[in-house]
Amino acid sequence: MIFEESTDNLLYVDSLKTYYKTKTGYVKAVDDVSLFLDRSKVIGVAGESGCGKSTLVTTIFRVVPKNAHIMSGSIKFKGQDILSMDIKRFRKEIVWKEIAYIPQASMDVLDPVYKVKDQMLETILTHEDVSKAEAMERIYKALENVGVPHEKADMFPYELSGGQRQRIVIAMSLLLNPSMIVSDEATTALDVITQAKILELMKSLQESRKFSMMFVTHDLSLLANVSDSIAIMYAGKLVEFGDVEKVFSNPLHPYTQLLIRAIPNIAMRKKKRLVAIPGYPPDLENPPKGCRFAPRCPLAMPICNEREPELSRAEGFHYVACHAVSKK
Numbered sequence: 001m002i003f004e005e006s007t008d009n010l011l012y013v014d015s016l017k018t019y020y021k022t023k024t025g026y027v028k029a030v031d032d033v034s035l036f037l038d039r040s041k042v043i044g045v046a047g048e049s050g051c052g053k054s055t056l057v058t059t060i061f062r063v064v065p066k067n068a069h070i071m072s073g074s075i076k077f078k079g080q081d082i083l084s085m086d087i088k089r090f091r092k093e094i095v096w097k098e099i100a101y102i103p104q105a106s107m108d109v110l111d112p113v114y115k116v117k118d119q120m121l122e123t124i125l126t127h128e129d130v131s132k133a134e135a136m137e138r139i140y141k142a143l144e145n146v147g148v149p150h151e152k153a154d155m156f157p158y159e160l161s162g163g164q165r166q167r168i169v170i171a172m173s174l175l176l177n178p179s180m181i182v183s184d185e186a187t188t189a190l191d192v193i194t195q196a197k198i199l200e201l202m203k204s205l206q207e208s209r210k211f212s213m214m215f216v217t218h219d220l221s222l223l224a225n226v227s228d229s230i231a232i233m234y235a236g237k238l239v240e241f242g243d244v245e246k247v248f249s250n251p252l253h254p255y256t257q258l259l260i261r262a263i264p265n266i267a268m269r270k271k272k273r274l275v276a277i278p279g280y281p282p283d284l285e286n287p288p289k290g291c292r293f294a295p296r297c298p299l300a301m302p303i304c305n306e307r308e309p310e311l312s313r314a315e316g317f318h319y320v321a322c323h324a325v326s327k328k
C-alpha cells in the first residue's frame with residue numbers, strides 16, 4: 001500500500017492487477033496499479049494505446065471481458081470495496097447512481113433503436129421511484145445544461161451529430177447526480193473544435209456540480225486544463241502520478257518527458273522539432289524483467305533491465321517509478 005487511505009478519497013485503487021488469460025499465458029494489462037481520486041477533483045489517466053487504461057476503467061465498472069481475471073488488489077469507492085460487492089447491488093446502487101460512464105463511442109451507451117428520451121427515462125425510472133412527468137422535467141433540464149434543444153429528445157441517436165450524441169451521453173451520465181464520472185476517450189472521435197467545446201462543458205459542469213472525474217485519454221495535452229492530478233501509465237504500470245502542475249512543469253519519468261515533448265505546440269513549431277518516442281511498448285504477455293520502459297528509454301542503466309522500479313514519492317504529491325530518478 002503506497003498511498004495512505006484518507007477520508008478525502010472518493011476512489012482508492014490499491015495494488016490492482018487485472019490480467020487477460022490467453023491460450024499461451026496472461027496479458028498483464030493492469031499490473032499492480034495504485035492511485036486515488038479525491039472528492040470534487042479530476043484525475044487524468046494518460047498513456048499510449050494498449051497501456052491498460054480501458055482495462056482499468058472496465059475493472060472499476062466491473063464490465064471486464066470474460067477472459068479477464070482480477071488477480072489481486074482492491075478498489076474502494078467512498079470507503080467501500082466495490083470489487084467484492086454483490087454484483088446486482090453494485091449495478092443497482094453504484095452504476096449510474098454513484099459512478100457514471102462516458103465512453104469514446106456514444107453509440108456504446110445510446111441504443112440506436114430507442115428515442116433519446118426513452119433511454120433517458122429508463123435510466124431514471126430503473127433507479128428512482130419518481131413519476132414519468134417528474135423524470136421528463138429532469139431530462140429537459142439535463143439537456144438544457146449541455147446545450148441540446150428539447151426537441152432532440154424525440155429523435156433517434158442516428159439522427160444526431162457526433163457532438164450532439166456526446167452531449168446527450170454527458171446529460172445522461174449526470175441524470176442521477178453521481179459523485180464520479182469516468183470519461184474514457186470521450187472526445188477522441190470528435191473534430192478539434194467540438195472536442196474543445198465538449199471538454200469545456202465537462203469542466204464547467206464538474207466545477208458547478210462538484211463531482212469527481214476520471215478523464216482517460218491517450219492525448220496528454222487535453223489534461224493540462226481539466227485535471228488536478230495526472231496518472232501516467234506505461235505497459236500496464238503506473239509510472240508517474242502527481243499534481244498536474246508538478247507533472248507538467250517537472251516531469252520526472254523519461255516516458256512522461258517524451259510524452260510531453262511529443263505534444264505539438266503551434267507557437268514552438270518553428271523552433272523545436274516534435275519528438276516521436278522510438279520503438280514500441282512491450283508484449284504484455286512477456287514483459288521485460290526490469291523496467292518495462294527500459295528498452296525504449298534514453299536514460300536506461302544496467303539495473304533497469306534487472307529490477308523493476310517501484311513507485312515512490314519524489315516530493316509532495318509527486319510519485320515516480322524510475323531507477324534513474326531515485327539515483328539522482
Ligand SMILES: Nc1ncnc2c1ncn2[C@@H]1O[C@H](COP(=O)(O)OP(=O)(O)OP(=O)(O)O)[C@@H](O)[C@H]1O
Pocket residue numbers: 020021022027029047048049050051052053054055056065067068218284
Ligand atoms: N480481452 C482481451 N484479451 C486479451 N488481451 C486483451 C484483451 N483486452 C485487451 N487486451 C490487451 O490488454 C492490453 C491493455 O489494453 P487496454 O485496452 O486496456 O489498453 P488502452 O490503454 O485502453 O488502449 P486503447 O487506448 O487503444 O484503448 C493490451 O495489450 C491489449 O491488447
